[in-house]
Amino acid sequence: MTEAALLSEYRAPRPGELETAGRLLSESFIFPRTWGAGITASSEPETLRVLVENGEMNAAAMVHPWRQYFGGQPIASSGPGALAVAPEARGKGVATRLLRHILDEGRAAGVPLSVLYPASRQLYAKAGYAPGGWRISRLFDPAKIGMRKPELPVRRMTEADHAAVRALHDRAARLTNGWLGRPEYRWKSLLGSGDELRAGWIVEQQGEAVGYAVTSVVLRGEKRLLQVEDQAALNPAAAKSLLSFIGGQAFQAHGLLWHGGSFEIIDALLPENAHKIEIDRWLEWCLRIADVPAALEARGYPESLDTELHLDVADDWYPENCGRFLVTIRGGKADVKRGGEGRVRIDVRALATLYASHRAPSEVMMTGALCGPPCDIEQLGFAFRGPASGMADMF
Numbered sequence: 024m025t026e027a028a029l030l031s032e033y034r035a036p037r038p039g040e041l042e043t044a045g046r047l048l049s050e051s052f053i054f055p056r057t058w059g060a061g062i063t064a065s066s067e068p069e070t071l072r073v074l075v076e077n078g079e080m081n082a083a084a085m086v087h088p089w090r091q092y093f094g095g096q097p098i099a100s101s102g103p104g105a106l107a108v109a110p111e112a113r114g115k116g117v118a119t120r121l122l123r124h125i126l127d128e129g130r131a132a133g134v135p136l137s138v139l140y141p142a143s144r145q146l147y148a149k150a151g152y153a154p155g156g157w158r159i160s161r162l163f164d165p166a167k168i169g170m171r172k173p174e175l176p177v178r179r180m181t182e183a184d185h186a187a188v189r190a191l192h193d194r195a196a197r198l199t200n201g202w203l204g205r206p207e208y209r210w211k212s213l214l215g216s217g218d219e220l221r222a223g224w225i226v227e228q229q230g231e232a233v234g235y236a237v238t239s240v241v242l243r244g245e246k247r248l249l250q251v252e253d254q255a256a257l258n259p260a261a262a263k264s265l266l267s268f269i270g271g272q273a274f275q276a277h278g279l280l281w282h283g284g285s286f287e288i289i290d291a292l293l294p295e296n297a298h299k300i301e302i303d304r305w306l307e308w309c310l311r312i313a314d315v316p317a318a319l320e321a322r323g324y325p326e327s328l329d330t331e332l333h334l335d336v337a338d339d340w341y342p343e344n345c346g347r348f349l350v351t352i353r354g355g356k357a358d359v360k361r362g363g364e365g366r367v368r369i370d371v372r373a374l375a376t377l378y379a380s381h382r383a384p385s386e387v388m389m390t391g392a393l394c395g396p397p398c399d400i401e402q403l404g405f406a407f408r409g410p411a412s413g414m415a416d417m418f
Contacts, residue, residue: 032075033124035068036083044073044083051107062105067208072128074121081112082121086128087418090204091138092196093379094323094355094409097204100136101129101313104418122150123340126313130341135318137311138203140418147309151340153372155310155379156201156412157285162303165249165279168270168293173226175264180223180235185214187232188223195255200380201284201308201412209416213237213253221252224268226261234261236269241280249273250280253415262288284413308414310375315344316359322378326355330402335365336374344371352406367395367403380409 036044041063049059063071066085074082087102103125108117126137138155141147180188189210196202205213214223214237226234234256241248251269256262266289273279280303281289293300312318315336330352338344349363369377373392376382384404387393393400 029076030078031120033072033121033128034075036063036071036073036080040073040080043080044071047080047083047109048105048107050110052105067206070208072121072125074117074124076112076117079112080109081117082106082108084121084125085418086125087209088134088206089138091136092202092204093200093412095197096321096323097193097196098136098318098321099129099132099134100138100203101125101134102203102418103137103139106139106142118146119150122147126150126311126340130313133317135312135314135321137313139309139311140306141309144309147311148372149339150311151313151338151371151375152309152311153375154307154381155375156308156381156414158304158306158308158414158417159283159285159287159302160304161281161283161287161289161300162248162278163281163289163293163300165270165273165276167299168266171267173264173267174260175226175228175233177224177226177264177268180214180225180237182215184223184225184232184235185210188214188225188235191232191235191257192253192255194257199284199410199413201414203414203416205416224265226256226264226268228258228261233257234265236265238269238272240276246277248278248280249276251282253282256288263292266292282415282417284415285411286413306417310379310381312344312371312375312378313341315371315374316348318378319348319350319357319359322357324352324355324357324406325408328355328405329353330405331363332403332406333363333366333399334374335368336371337369338371341371350406366399367393369393369395377403377407379412380407381412 045059045063049056070085072084072086073080084106085104089100089102090097091100220240224236225232236254237252239250241250332350334348347363347365349360351358370392373387384400
């Protein structure tokens with residue numbers, strides 16, 4: 024059956040359809056029915072989307088309204104998660120159609136980016152997604168931290184601290200690439216869930232919050248792990264104090280589980296025991312540039328850079344993203360106009376990987392998705408140079 028022959032509806036589920044959406048999620052991910060029902064019951068109504076074709080619900084997904092930080096700027100980014108296709112509808116292009124609807128909806132709302140964790144790299148590559156950064160879960164023995172009493176005072180987080188924690192997260196995120204700016208419901212889940220196994224901690228310096236961490240307990244059989252779900256520190260003293268405090272707290276645990284990107288403070292601060300860190304899980308998330316001009320103008324760039332990029336972009340899905348763009352970078356900002364000489368030929372997927380500061384141009388060129396004169400490629404590297412992208416959030 025061709026797509027044109029389908030009577031297709033992409034929308035939020037109606038109240039009577041939540042049970043069907045929950046069942047679809049459970050069947051797609053091979054979990055008990057209660058798992059999918061729990062997702063639909065706890066999710067914000069505006070985040071759920073379903074694809075109904077010829078009267079049948081063939082697919083469902085959550086679409087998180089993130090803001091993702093690149094070059095010091097938070098940029099609107101849709102986050103498809105738990106994308107599920109009914110077993111009987113697989114192999115018919117349903118997932119691709121759902122992704123197209125999600126991206127179209129985002130573009131229409133002025134959302135230039137989309138980020139996700141790929142269950143199938145091939146599927147998402149066809150939709151224009153490309154590797155954007157890492158989420159690495161480090162596991163190590165807290166006794167190996169080898170640090171003394173925290174330099175700065177650490178106290179338990181209260182509800183009165185939540186606004187300061189969000190502001191601190193924003194300040195820290197602007198120094199990185201890839202961190203997520205969370206919507207209200209996500210912060211509520213992290214800070215106000217009432218989970219008895221979760222706790223928050225604040226590091227203070229001269230009466231100001233300069234660091235925080237949210238920890239929880241993970242049970243794996245008979246082993247208890249202390250998990251650092253989220254953390255941020257604004258200076259070395261705050262980072263050392265967090266690590267010392269958490270290490271002391273985790274002393275009775277079987278291990279400390281720390282989520283983050285390819286570089287985390289524990290990598291730099293563990294005295295002589297970096298080789299003792301195990302990689303518990305290693306995930307590469309993907310980024311899609313849905314609106315090339317808007318995305319390039321929303322990002323931040325090195326303040327000292329004054330250059331022009333002459334791009335010729337290819338995108339299999341959006342003609343509006345294709346063709347020549349002249350990108351003038353000055354004072355940390357970009358101005359994008361149609362035209363230019365098109366000296367750098369680049370696929371939208373390769374552009375996403377560079378945009379995220381995930382890989383260098385020389386590495387991307389090896390894929391065949393980027394080519395151009397050496398001097399232009401060098402300027403491309405200067406433009407997107409920055410901290411290696413990563414995130415602690417999982418969705």
